[in-house]
Amino acid sequence: MIKAEHIAGLPEAPLDTSGSPGPAGPPGQPAAIVLRAVQKEFALRRGRTVQALDGVDLTVRAGEFVALLGPSGCGKSTVLRMVAGLDEPTSGEVLVEDRPPAALVRDHRLGVAFQDHALLPWATTFANIALPFRVAGRAVDRERVGALIDLVGLNGFADARPRQLSGGMRQRVAIARALVLDPEVLLLDEPFGALDAVTRRRMNFELARIWAERRITTLLVTHDVDEAVLLADRVVVLTGRPGRVRHIEEVALPRPRGRDITRDPGFHETVDRLTELLDESAE
Amino acid sequence: MRPGAESATARRAVWRPVLNAVSRYWTVVALIAAWALWIRVENLNQIVAPTPAAVFGDVLGHPTVYAADLGWTLLNACAGLILGMALGAGSAVAVWASPVLSGLMTPMALIMRSVPVVAMIPVIAQVAGFGNTAVLAVTVVVSFFPAFVMAGSGLRSAPAATSDLFTVLHASRPTRLRLLLLPNAAGALLVALRLTAPTTVLAAMLAEYLLGTHGLGKLFADSVTFMDTARAWGTALVATVVSVGCFIAARAAERHGTARFS
Numbered sequence: 001m002i003k004a005e006h007i008a009g010l011p012e013a014p015l016d017t018s019g020s021p022g023p024a025g026p027p028g029q030p031a032a033i034v035l036r037a038v039q040k041e042f043a044l045r046r047g048r049t050v051q052a053l054d055g056v057d058l059t060v061r062a063g064e065f066v067a068l069l070g071p072s073g074c075g076k077s078t079v080l081r082m083v084a085g086l087d088e089p090t091s092g093e094v095l096v097e098d099r100p101p102a103a104l105v106r107d108h109r110l111g112v113a114f115q116d117h118a119l120l121p122w123a124t125t126f127a128n129i130a131l132p133f134r135v136a137g138r139a140v141d142r143e144r145v146g147a148l149i150d151l152v153g154l155n156g157f158a159d160a161r162p163r164q165l166s167g168g169m170r171q172r173v174a175i176a177r178a179l180v181l182d183p184e185v186l187l188l189d190e191p192f193g194a195l196d197a198v199t200r201r202r203m204n205f206e207l208a209r210i211w212a213e214r215r216i217t218t219l220l221v222t223h224d225v226d227e228a229v230l231l232a233d234r235v236v237v238l239t240g241r242p243g244r245v246r247h248i249e250e251v252a253l254p255r256p257r258g259r260d261i262t263r264d265p266g267f268h269e270t271v272d273r274l275t276e277l278l279d280e281s282a283e
Numbered sequence: 284m285r286p287g288a289e290s291a292t293a294r295r296a297v298w299r300p301v302l303n304a305v306s307r308y309w310t311v312v313a314l315i316a317a318w319a320l321w322i323r324v325e326n327l328n329q330i331v332a333p334t335p336a337a338v339f340g341d342v343l344g345h346p347t348v349y350a351a352d353l354g355w356t357l358l359n360a361c362a363g364l365i366l367g368m369a370l371g372a373g374s375a376v377a378v379w380a381s382p383v384l385s386g387l388m389t390p391m392a393l394i395m396r397s398v399p400v401v402a403m404i405p406v407i408a409q410v411a412g413f414g415n416t417a418v419l420a421v422t423v424v425v426s427f428f429p430a431f432v433m434a435g436s437g438l439r440s441a442p443a444a445t446s447d448l449f450t451v452l453h454a455s456r457p458t459r460l461r462l463l464l465l466p467n468a469a470g471a472l473l474v475a476l477r478l479t480a481p482t483t484v485l486a487a488m489l490a491e492y493l494l495g496t497h498g499l500g501k502l503f504a505d506s507v508t509f510m511d512t513a514r515a516w517g518t519a520l521v522a523t524v525v526s527v528g529c530f531i532a533a534r535a536a537e538r539h540g541t542a543r544f545s
Binding site: 081 | 443444445448449451452453454458462466469543544545
Protein backbone atom coordinates (compact mmCIF):
# COMPACT_ATOMS: atom_id res chain seq x y z
CA MET A 1 0.00 0.00 0.00
CA ILE A 2 2.74 2.40 0.91
CA LYS A 3 5.71 2.97 -1.24
CA ALA A 4 8.53 4.08 0.96
CA GLU A 5 11.54 5.54 -0.67
CA HIS A 6 14.71 6.05 1.26
CA ILE A 7 16.93 8.34 -0.65
CA ALA A 8 20.54 8.54 0.41
CA GLY A 9 19.33 10.10 3.58
CA LEU A 10 22.30 12.25 4.35
CA PRO A 11 22.51 15.94 4.96
CA GLU A 12 25.25 16.31 2.40
CA ALA A 13 23.09 14.72 -0.27
CA PRO A 14 20.05 16.90 -0.85
CA LEU A 15 17.19 14.98 -2.25
CA ASP A 16 15.65 17.07 -4.87
CA THR A 17 17.05 20.23 -6.27
CA SER A 18 16.25 19.94 -9.92
CA GLY A 19 12.51 20.10 -10.04
CA SER A 20 12.73 16.88 -12.07
CA PRO A 21 9.97 14.27 -11.88
CA GLY A 22 10.21 11.35 -9.50
CA PRO A 23 10.84 12.21 -5.88
CA ALA A 24 9.90 15.83 -6.60
CA GLY A 25 6.21 15.01 -6.84
CA PRO A 26 3.62 13.92 -9.34
CA PRO A 27 5.36 13.46 -12.68
CA GLY A 28 4.37 15.91 -15.38
CA GLN A 29 3.31 18.63 -12.95
CA PRO A 30 5.26 21.90 -12.89
CA ALA A 31 7.11 22.87 -9.72
CA ALA A 32 5.02 25.12 -7.51
CA ILE A 33 7.49 25.68 -4.67
CA VAL A 34 11.25 25.45 -5.11
CA LEU A 35 13.92 25.87 -2.44
CA ARG A 36 17.51 25.83 -3.71
CA ALA A 37 20.50 25.58 -1.38
CA VAL A 38 18.62 27.60 1.23
CA GLN A 39 20.57 28.69 4.29
CA LYS A 40 19.13 30.72 7.11
CA GLU A 41 20.98 32.33 9.99
CA PHE A 42 19.43 34.33 12.78
CA ALA A 43 21.37 37.05 14.54
CA LEU A 44 21.69 36.73 18.30
CA ARG A 45 23.07 39.25 20.78
CA ARG A 46 26.71 40.34 20.75
CA GLY A 47 27.17 39.55 17.07
CA ARG A 48 26.58 35.82 17.48
CA THR A 49 24.42 33.92 15.02
CA VAL A 50 22.53 30.66 15.01
CA GLN A 51 22.14 28.63 11.86
CA ALA A 52 18.57 27.40 11.45
CA LEU A 53 18.82 25.84 7.98
CA ASP A 54 21.76 24.58 5.97
CA GLY A 55 21.54 23.83 2.25
CA VAL A 56 17.88 22.87 2.04
CA ASP A 57 16.73 21.78 -1.40
CA LEU A 58 13.11 20.95 -1.96
CA THR A 59 10.58 21.00 -4.75
CA VAL A 60 6.84 20.79 -4.30
CA ARG A 61 4.91 20.20 -7.48
CA ALA A 62 1.58 21.78 -8.37
CA GLY A 63 -1.29 19.96 -6.73
CA GLU A 64 1.00 18.09 -4.34
CA PHE A 65 0.62 17.86 -0.57
CA VAL A 66 4.01 17.80 1.15
CA ALA A 67 4.54 17.53 4.89
CA LEU A 68 7.69 18.83 6.54
CA LEU A 69 8.57 16.75 9.55
CA GLY A 70 11.38 17.39 11.98
CA PRO A 71 12.35 17.69 15.62
CA SER A 72 11.65 20.91 17.50
CA GLY A 73 13.89 23.78 16.48
CA CYS A 74 15.00 22.17 13.19
CA GLY A 75 13.81 25.14 11.16
CA LYS A 76 10.71 23.63 9.56
CA SER A 77 8.58 26.65 10.43
CA THR A 78 11.37 28.85 9.06
CA VAL A 79 11.04 27.05 5.72
CA LEU A 80 7.32 27.80 5.71
CA ARG A 81 7.85 31.44 6.74
CA MET A 82 10.28 31.88 3.85
CA VAL A 83 7.81 30.38 1.40
CA ALA A 84 5.18 32.79 2.80
CA GLY A 85 7.54 35.74 2.28
CA LEU A 86 7.70 36.42 6.03
CA ASP A 87 11.45 35.69 6.19
CA GLU A 88 14.28 35.92 3.65
CA PRO A 89 16.91 33.20 3.21
CA THR A 90 20.46 34.22 4.18
CA SER A 91 21.60 32.51 0.99
CA GLY A 92 19.97 30.34 -1.64
CA GLU A 93 16.69 30.85 -3.41
CA VAL A 94 13.00 30.39 -2.65
CA LEU A 95 10.56 30.48 -5.56
CA VAL A 96 6.81 30.04 -5.57
CA GLU A 97 5.23 29.63 -8.99
CA ASP A 98 8.64 30.62 -10.45
CA ARG A 99 8.53 33.98 -8.69
CA PRO A 100 9.72 35.28 -5.33
CA PRO A 101 7.08 34.64 -2.64
CA ALA A 102 6.42 38.39 -2.39
CA ALA A 103 4.98 38.35 -5.91
CA LEU A 104 2.41 35.70 -4.98
CA VAL A 105 1.62 37.57 -1.77
CA ARG A 106 1.03 40.75 -3.81
CA ASP A 107 -1.50 38.88 -5.94
CA HIS A 108 -3.24 37.44 -2.83
CA ARG A 109 -2.59 33.91 -4.13
CA LEU A 110 -1.19 32.47 -0.90
CA GLY A 111 -3.29 30.92 1.87
CA VAL A 112 -1.88 30.37 5.37
CA ALA A 113 -3.04 28.82 8.62
CA PHE A 114 -0.85 28.85 11.72
CA GLN A 115 -0.93 26.94 14.99
CA ASP A 116 -2.33 30.15 16.47
CA HIS A 117 -5.60 30.48 14.58
CA ALA A 118 -5.03 34.26 14.34
CA LEU A 119 -8.75 34.98 14.14
CA LEU A 120 -9.92 38.51 14.87
CA PRO A 121 -11.67 38.15 18.25
CA TRP A 122 -14.12 40.96 17.52
CA ALA A 123 -15.25 39.48 14.19
CA THR A 124 -17.78 36.73 13.52
CA THR A 125 -16.95 33.47 11.74
CA PHE A 126 -18.33 34.97 8.53
CA ALA A 127 -16.31 38.19 8.91
CA ASN A 128 -13.13 36.26 9.75
CA ILE A 129 -13.46 34.07 6.66
CA ALA A 130 -14.30 37.14 4.55
CA LEU A 131 -11.25 39.05 5.90
CA PRO A 132 -8.94 38.30 2.91
CA PHE A 133 -11.54 39.86 0.57
CA ARG A 134 -11.59 43.05 2.65
CA VAL A 135 -7.79 43.19 2.95
CA ALA A 136 -7.46 42.71 -0.81
CA GLY A 137 -9.97 45.54 -1.34
CA ARG A 138 -12.41 43.26 -3.12
CA ALA A 139 -16.15 42.94 -2.66
CA VAL A 140 -16.95 40.09 -0.27
CA ASP A 141 -18.25 37.09 -2.20
CA ARG A 142 -20.93 36.08 0.30
CA GLU A 143 -21.79 32.96 -1.63
CA ARG A 144 -18.18 31.74 -1.53
CA VAL A 145 -17.84 32.49 2.16
CA GLY A 146 -21.09 30.62 2.79
CA ALA A 147 -19.87 27.66 0.72
CA LEU A 148 -16.63 27.54 2.75
CA ILE A 149 -18.55 27.67 6.03
CA ASP A 150 -20.45 24.68 4.68
CA LEU A 151 -17.24 22.97 3.52
CA VAL A 152 -15.60 23.18 6.95
CA GLY A 153 -18.81 22.05 8.67
CA LEU A 154 -19.65 25.26 10.53
CA ASN A 155 -23.21 25.76 9.40
CA GLY A 156 -25.12 27.59 12.09
CA PHE A 157 -21.96 29.27 13.44
CA ALA A 158 -21.61 32.06 10.87
CA ASP A 159 -22.45 34.73 13.47
CA ALA A 160 -20.44 33.20 16.32
CA ARG A 161 -17.34 34.98 17.65
CA PRO A 162 -14.09 33.00 18.10
CA ARG A 163 -14.50 32.79 21.89
CA GLN A 164 -17.84 31.05 21.34
CA LEU A 165 -16.15 28.31 19.26
CA SER A 166 -14.11 25.29 20.33
CA GLY A 167 -10.41 25.01 19.44
CA GLY A 168 -11.16 22.68 16.53
CA MET A 169 -13.86 24.98 15.18
CA ARG A 170 -11.51 27.97 15.30
CA GLN A 171 -8.94 26.06 13.27
CA ARG A 172 -11.63 25.18 10.74
CA VAL A 173 -12.42 28.89 10.42
CA ALA A 174 -8.70 29.59 9.94
CA ILE A 175 -8.51 26.96 7.18
CA ALA A 176 -11.65 28.31 5.49
CA ARG A 177 -10.11 31.80 5.62
CA ALA A 178 -6.92 30.43 4.04
CA LEU A 179 -8.99 28.98 1.18
CA VAL A 180 -11.37 31.88 0.56
CA LEU A 181 -9.37 33.63 -2.18
CA ASP A 182 -8.84 30.31 -3.95
CA PRO A 183 -5.05 30.34 -3.35
CA GLU A 184 -2.55 28.60 -5.58
CA VAL A 185 -0.47 27.54 -2.59
CA LEU A 186 -1.65 26.64 0.91
CA LEU A 187 0.79 26.84 3.80
CA LEU A 188 -0.12 25.15 7.09
CA ASP A 189 2.12 25.61 10.12
CA GLU A 190 1.06 23.00 12.70
CA PRO A 191 -2.56 24.13 12.36
CA PHE A 192 -3.75 21.50 14.83
CA GLY A 193 -0.77 21.68 17.18
CA ALA A 194 -2.77 23.18 20.04
CA LEU A 195 -5.61 20.65 19.92
CA ASP A 196 -6.10 17.52 21.99
CA ALA A 197 -5.28 14.18 20.35
CA VAL A 198 -8.88 13.19 19.56
CA THR A 199 -9.84 16.56 18.07
CA ARG A 200 -6.57 16.66 16.19
CA ARG A 201 -7.21 13.29 14.56
CA ARG A 202 -10.74 14.35 13.63
CA MET A 203 -9.38 17.57 12.13
CA ASN A 204 -6.82 15.56 10.13
CA PHE A 205 -9.64 13.64 8.44
CA GLU A 206 -11.54 16.90 7.91
CA LEU A 207 -8.49 18.46 6.26
CA ALA A 208 -7.96 15.35 4.12
CA ARG A 209 -11.57 15.65 2.93
CA ILE A 210 -11.32 19.38 2.25
CA TRP A 211 -7.99 18.99 0.45
CA ALA A 212 -9.34 16.14 -1.69
CA GLU A 213 -12.01 18.53 -2.99
CA ARG A 214 -9.57 21.31 -3.94
CA ARG A 215 -6.17 19.67 -4.41
CA ILE A 216 -4.26 22.89 -3.80
CA THR A 217 -0.47 22.72 -3.62
CA THR A 218 0.06 22.40 0.12
CA LEU A 219 3.06 22.56 2.42
CA LEU A 220 2.29 21.35 5.94
CA VAL A 221 4.69 21.78 8.84
CA THR A 222 4.12 19.29 11.62
CA HIS A 223 5.90 17.27 14.26
CA ASP A 224 3.10 14.66 14.29
CA VAL A 225 4.19 11.67 12.16
CA ASP A 226 0.65 10.19 11.90
CA GLU A 227 -0.69 13.53 10.68
CA ALA A 228 2.06 13.83 8.07
CA VAL A 229 1.55 10.29 6.69
CA LEU A 230 -2.22 10.58 6.76
CA LEU A 231 -2.34 13.83 4.79
CA ALA A 232 0.70 14.07 2.55
CA ASP A 233 1.79 12.74 -0.82
CA ARG A 234 5.37 13.08 0.39
CA VAL A 235 6.87 13.53 3.81
CA VAL A 236 10.15 15.42 4.05
CA VAL A 237 12.13 14.67 7.21
CA LEU A 238 14.55 17.36 8.38
CA THR A 239 17.57 16.82 10.64
CA GLY A 240 17.99 18.65 13.93
CA ARG A 241 19.43 22.17 13.87
CA PRO A 242 20.74 23.25 11.46
CA GLY A 243 17.91 21.73 9.46
CA ARG A 244 18.80 19.76 6.35
CA VAL A 245 16.69 17.41 4.27
CA ARG A 246 17.45 13.99 5.66
CA HIS A 247 14.88 11.82 3.97
CA ILE A 248 11.88 11.99 1.67
CA GLU A 249 9.13 9.43 2.04
CA GLU A 250 6.67 9.00 -0.78
CA VAL A 251 3.31 8.02 0.64
CA ALA A 252 1.32 6.05 -1.90
CA LEU A 253 -1.79 5.57 0.22
CA PRO A 254 -4.90 5.80 -1.92
CA ARG A 255 -7.10 8.88 -1.73
CA PRO A 256 -9.58 9.75 -0.41
CA ARG A 257 -8.08 8.75 2.93
CA GLY A 258 -10.68 7.84 5.49
CA ARG A 259 -10.50 6.48 9.00
CA ASP A 260 -9.83 2.94 7.74
CA ILE A 261 -6.41 4.06 6.48
CA THR A 262 -5.07 4.11 10.04
CA ARG A 263 -5.80 0.39 10.31
CA ASP A 264 -3.60 -0.32 7.31
CA PRO A 265 -0.36 -2.15 8.36
CA GLY A 266 1.52 -0.14 5.73
CA PHE A 267 0.44 3.10 7.40
CA HIS A 268 1.88 1.96 10.71
CA GLU A 269 5.04 0.66 9.10
CA THR A 270 5.69 4.06 7.52
CA VAL A 271 4.83 5.90 10.71
CA ASP A 272 7.25 3.68 12.67
CA ARG A 273 10.04 4.21 10.17
CA LEU A 274 9.59 7.97 10.10
CA THR A 275 9.34 8.11 13.89
CA GLU A 276 12.65 6.28 14.12
CA LEU A 277 14.23 8.71 11.67
CA LEU A 278 12.80 11.62 13.63
CA ASP A 279 14.17 10.14 16.83
CA GLU A 280 17.63 9.88 15.30
CA SER A 281 17.35 13.43 13.97
CA ALA A 282 16.58 14.75 17.41
CA GLU A 283 19.66 13.13 18.97
CA MET B 284 -42.18 22.52 51.54
CA ARG B 285 -42.96 22.85 55.24
CA PRO B 286 -44.38 26.22 56.47
CA GLY B 287 -41.34 26.74 58.75
CA ALA B 288 -38.90 26.19 55.90
CA GLU B 289 -40.90 28.56 53.67
CA SER B 290 -40.73 31.41 56.17
CA ALA B 291 -36.99 30.83 56.66
CA THR B 292 -36.46 31.12 52.88
CA ALA B 293 -38.51 34.34 52.79
CA ARG B 294 -36.48 35.80 55.67
CA ARG B 295 -33.24 34.96 53.85
CA ALA B 296 -34.59 36.64 50.67
CA VAL B 297 -35.25 39.84 52.63
CA TRP B 298 -31.96 39.91 54.54
CA ARG B 299 -29.60 38.88 51.77
CA PRO B 300 -29.70 42.24 49.85
CA VAL B 301 -29.34 44.12 53.14
CA LEU B 302 -26.33 42.03 54.17
CA ASN B 303 -24.82 42.41 50.71
CA ALA B 304 -25.20 46.20 50.89
CA VAL B 305 -23.69 46.31 54.38
CA SER B 306 -20.72 44.14 53.38
CA ARG B 307 -20.02 46.33 50.34
CA TYR B 308 -20.63 49.83 51.71
CA TRP B 309 -19.90 49.57 55.44
CA THR B 310 -16.72 51.62 54.95
CA VAL B 311 -18.81 54.57 53.67
CA VAL B 312 -21.09 54.35 56.70
CA ALA B 313 -18.03 54.02 59.00
CA LEU B 314 -16.44 57.10 57.39
CA ILE B 315 -19.57 59.21 57.92
CA ALA B 316 -19.85 57.96 61.51
CA ALA B 317 -16.17 58.80 62.15
CA TRP B 318 -16.75 62.27 60.65
CA ALA B 319 -19.73 62.90 62.99
CA LEU B 320 -17.79 61.53 65.97
CA TRP B 321 -14.73 63.69 65.22
CA ILE B 322 -16.85 66.88 65.21
CA ARG B 323 -18.60 65.89 68.44
CA VAL B 324 -15.39 64.89 70.27
CA GLU B 325 -13.44 67.95 69.12
CA ASN B 326 -16.54 70.17 69.61
CA LEU B 327 -15.83 71.92 66.31
CA ASN B 328 -17.71 74.99 65.12
CA GLN B 329 -19.85 74.69 61.93
CA ILE B 330 -17.55 77.26 60.26
CA VAL B 331 -14.52 75.01 60.82
CA ALA B 332 -16.18 71.70 59.92
CA PRO B 333 -19.88 71.04 59.34
CA THR B 334 -21.63 67.88 60.56
CA PRO B 335 -22.67 65.21 58.08
CA ALA B 336 -26.30 66.17 58.72
CA ALA B 337 -25.62 69.81 57.77
CA VAL B 338 -23.80 68.82 54.57
CA PHE B 339 -26.36 66.22 53.45
CA GLY B 340 -29.13 68.66 54.43
CA ASP B 341 -27.64 71.41 52.25
CA VAL B 342 -27.23 69.11 49.24
CA LEU B 343 -30.72 67.62 49.53
CA GLY B 344 -32.32 70.97 50.46
CA HIS B 345 -30.90 72.94 47.50
CA PRO B 346 -30.70 70.49 44.61
CA THR B 347 -31.12 73.17 41.92
CA VAL B 348 -28.10 75.13 43.18
CA TYR B 349 -25.89 72.08 42.90
CA ALA B 350 -27.50 70.74 39.70
CA ALA B 351 -26.77 73.84 37.61
CA ASP B 352 -23.08 73.90 38.57
CA LEU B 353 -22.80 70.12 38.38
CA GLY B 354 -24.14 70.37 34.81
CA TRP B 355 -21.34 72.81 33.92
CA THR B 356 -18.68 70.65 35.51
CA LEU B 357 -19.94 67.52 33.76
CA LEU B 358 -20.09 69.40 30.45
CA ASN B 359 -16.50 70.57 30.88
CA ALA B 360 -15.37 67.11 31.96
CA CYS B 361 -17.16 65.26 29.14
CA ALA B 362 -16.07 67.68 26.42
CA GLY B 363 -12.49 67.61 27.72
CA LEU B 364 -12.55 63.82 28.01
CA ILE B 365 -13.82 63.33 24.46
CA LEU B 366 -11.44 65.89 22.97
CA GLY B 367 -8.46 64.73 25.03
CA MET B 368 -9.01 61.07 24.24
CA ALA B 369 -9.57 61.80 20.55
CA LEU B 370 -6.37 63.89 20.46
CA GLY B 371 -4.46 61.23 22.43
CA ALA B 372 -5.64 58.39 20.17
CA GLY B 373 -5.05 60.51 17.04
CA SER B 374 -1.53 61.39 18.20
CA ALA B 375 -0.81 57.70 18.92
CA VAL B 376 -1.85 56.87 15.34
CA ALA B 377 0.34 59.74 14.04
CA VAL B 378 3.31 58.43 16.04
CA TRP B 379 2.65 54.89 14.71
CA ALA B 380 2.54 56.26 11.16
CA SER B 381 5.61 58.48 11.30
CA PRO B 382 8.93 58.08 13.15
CA VAL B 383 9.50 61.85 12.74
CA LEU B 384 6.28 62.61 14.60
CA SER B 385 7.23 60.01 17.19
CA GLY B 386 10.41 61.99 17.98
CA LEU B 387 8.30 65.14 18.33
CA MET B 388 5.24 63.89 20.18
CA THR B 389 6.70 61.44 22.70
CA PRO B 390 8.86 63.98 24.64
CA MET B 391 5.98 66.47 24.58
CA ALA B 392 3.57 63.88 25.97
CA LEU B 393 6.11 62.93 28.67
CA ILE B 394 6.41 66.59 29.74
CA MET B 395 2.62 66.83 29.91
CA ARG B 396 2.63 63.72 32.09
CA SER B 397 5.51 64.72 34.36
CA VAL B 398 4.36 68.26 35.19
CA PRO B 399 1.42 68.31 37.62
CA VAL B 400 -1.70 69.84 36.13
CA VAL B 401 -1.81 72.45 38.93
CA ALA B 402 1.55 73.78 37.76
CA MET B 403 0.31 73.97 34.19
CA ILE B 404 -2.84 75.91 35.01
CA PRO B 405 -1.18 79.38 35.12
CA VAL B 406 0.47 78.69 31.76
CA ILE B 407 -2.81 77.47 30.27
CA ALA B 408 -4.58 80.54 31.70
CA GLN B 409 -2.00 82.81 30.07
CA VAL B 410 -2.53 81.13 26.71
CA ALA B 411 -6.29 80.46 26.81
CA GLY B 412 -7.35 83.29 29.13
CA PHE B 413 -9.39 82.99 32.35
CA GLY B 414 -12.71 81.31 31.69
CA ASN B 415 -14.26 78.23 30.24
CA THR B 416 -11.76 77.79 27.41
CA ALA B 417 -8.98 77.42 29.97
CA VAL B 418 -11.09 74.94 32.01
CA LEU B 419 -11.69 72.90 28.86
CA ALA B 420 -7.97 73.04 28.00
CA VAL B 421 -7.08 71.67 31.46
CA THR B 422 -9.48 68.71 31.11
CA VAL B 423 -8.14 68.03 27.61
CA VAL B 424 -4.55 67.99 28.96
CA VAL B 425 -5.56 65.57 31.75
CA SER B 426 -7.33 63.20 29.32
CA PHE B 427 -4.70 63.32 26.62
CA PHE B 428 -1.78 61.37 28.11
CA PRO B 429 -3.52 58.13 29.20
CA ALA B 430 -5.25 57.88 25.81
CA PHE B 431 -1.96 58.59 24.00
CA VAL B 432 -0.02 55.96 25.95
CA MET B 433 -2.72 53.28 26.01
CA ALA B 434 -3.68 53.70 22.35
CA GLY B 435 0.02 53.61 21.40
CA SER B 436 0.50 50.42 23.38
CA GLY B 437 -2.65 48.91 21.84
CA LEU B 438 -1.45 49.74 18.33
CA ARG B 439 1.86 47.98 19.01
CA SER B 440 0.42 44.89 20.68
CA ALA B 441 -1.32 43.11 17.82
CA PRO B 442 -0.65 39.34 18.15
CA ALA B 443 2.36 38.21 16.10
CA ALA B 444 0.42 35.50 14.24
CA THR B 445 -2.31 37.95 13.21
CA SER B 446 0.33 40.46 12.08
CA ASP B 447 1.96 37.70 10.01
CA LEU B 448 -1.42 36.86 8.52
CA PHE B 449 -1.95 40.48 7.45
CA THR B 450 1.55 40.47 5.91
CA VAL B 451 0.77 37.32 3.92
CA LEU B 452 -2.55 38.87 2.87
CA HIS B 453 -0.51 41.86 1.64
CA ALA B 454 -2.42 44.37 3.75
CA SER B 455 -1.51 48.01 3.16
CA ARG B 456 -0.65 50.10 6.23
CA PRO B 457 -4.03 51.90 6.26
CA THR B 458 -5.84 48.56 5.90
CA ARG B 459 -3.78 47.03 8.70
CA LEU B 460 -4.59 50.05 10.86
CA ARG B 461 -8.32 49.94 10.09
CA LEU B 462 -8.94 46.20 10.26
CA LEU B 463 -6.43 45.08 12.88
CA LEU B 464 -4.62 47.74 14.91
CA LEU B 465 -7.45 50.13 15.78
CA PRO B 466 -9.90 47.39 16.88
CA ASN B 467 -7.00 45.78 18.75
CA ALA B 468 -6.34 49.10 20.55
CA ALA B 469 -10.01 49.56 21.52
CA GLY B 470 -9.61 47.61 24.77
CA ALA B 471 -6.58 49.67 25.82
CA LEU B 472 -8.45 52.90 25.01
CA LEU B 473 -11.31 51.79 27.26
CA VAL B 474 -8.79 51.21 30.07
CA ALA B 475 -7.64 54.82 29.49
CA LEU B 476 -11.27 55.92 29.71
CA ARG B 477 -11.69 54.15 33.06
CA LEU B 478 -8.50 55.71 34.41
CA THR B 479 -9.29 59.19 33.11
CA ALA B 480 -13.04 59.68 33.59
CA PRO B 481 -13.02 60.33 37.37
CA THR B 482 -9.81 62.39 37.18
CA THR B 483 -11.30 64.60 34.49
CA VAL B 484 -14.22 65.55 36.75
CA LEU B 485 -11.80 66.53 39.51
CA ALA B 486 -9.53 68.37 37.04
CA ALA B 487 -12.54 70.30 35.70
CA MET B 488 -13.47 71.23 39.25
CA LEU B 489 -9.92 72.33 40.08
CA ALA B 490 -9.72 74.46 36.93
CA GLU B 491 -13.14 75.97 37.69
CA TYR B 492 -11.96 76.74 41.22
CA LEU B 493 -8.90 78.61 39.93
CA LEU B 494 -10.09 80.01 36.60
CA GLY B 495 -13.75 79.36 35.99
CA THR B 496 -16.92 81.36 36.00
CA HIS B 497 -19.29 78.40 36.52
CA GLY B 498 -19.29 74.86 37.82
CA LEU B 499 -18.78 72.99 41.07
CA GLY B 500 -15.26 74.41 41.45
CA LYS B 501 -16.60 77.95 41.26
CA LEU B 502 -19.40 77.04 43.69
CA PHE B 503 -16.76 75.70 46.08
CA ALA B 504 -14.63 78.86 45.74
CA ASP B 505 -17.67 81.10 46.39
CA SER B 506 -18.75 79.00 49.38
CA VAL B 507 -15.28 79.26 50.93
CA THR B 508 -15.24 83.02 50.33
CA PHE B 509 -18.62 83.46 52.06
CA MET B 510 -17.72 80.94 54.80
CA ASP B 511 -20.63 78.69 53.81
CA THR B 512 -18.75 75.59 54.95
CA ALA B 513 -21.71 73.22 54.61
CA ARG B 514 -22.03 74.17 50.92
CA ALA B 515 -18.28 73.90 50.35
CA TRP B 516 -18.27 70.40 51.86
CA GLY B 517 -21.48 69.60 49.98
CA THR B 518 -19.72 70.53 46.73
CA ALA B 519 -16.86 68.18 47.60
CA LEU B 520 -19.39 65.46 48.43
CA VAL B 521 -21.21 65.87 45.10
CA ALA B 522 -17.89 65.87 43.22
CA THR B 523 -16.82 62.67 44.98
CA VAL B 524 -20.12 60.92 44.22
CA VAL B 525 -19.99 62.03 40.58
CA SER B 526 -16.35 60.90 40.22
CA VAL B 527 -17.21 57.49 41.62
CA GLY B 528 -20.24 57.37 39.29
CA CYS B 529 -18.00 58.22 36.32
CA PHE B 530 -15.58 55.47 37.35
CA ILE B 531 -18.38 52.90 37.60
CA ALA B 532 -19.84 53.96 34.22
CA ALA B 533 -16.39 53.87 32.58
CA ARG B 534 -15.68 50.45 34.11
CA ALA B 535 -18.99 49.14 32.74
CA ALA B 536 -18.07 50.54 29.31
CA GLU B 537 -14.65 48.89 29.57
CA ARG B 538 -16.16 45.51 30.49
CA HIS B 539 -18.66 45.76 27.65
CA GLY B 540 -15.90 46.79 25.23
CA THR B 541 -13.52 44.06 26.43
CA ALA B 542 -16.22 41.46 25.83
CA ARG B 543 -16.78 42.92 22.37
CA PHE B 544 -13.15 43.27 21.27
CA SER B 545 -11.38 40.30 22.86
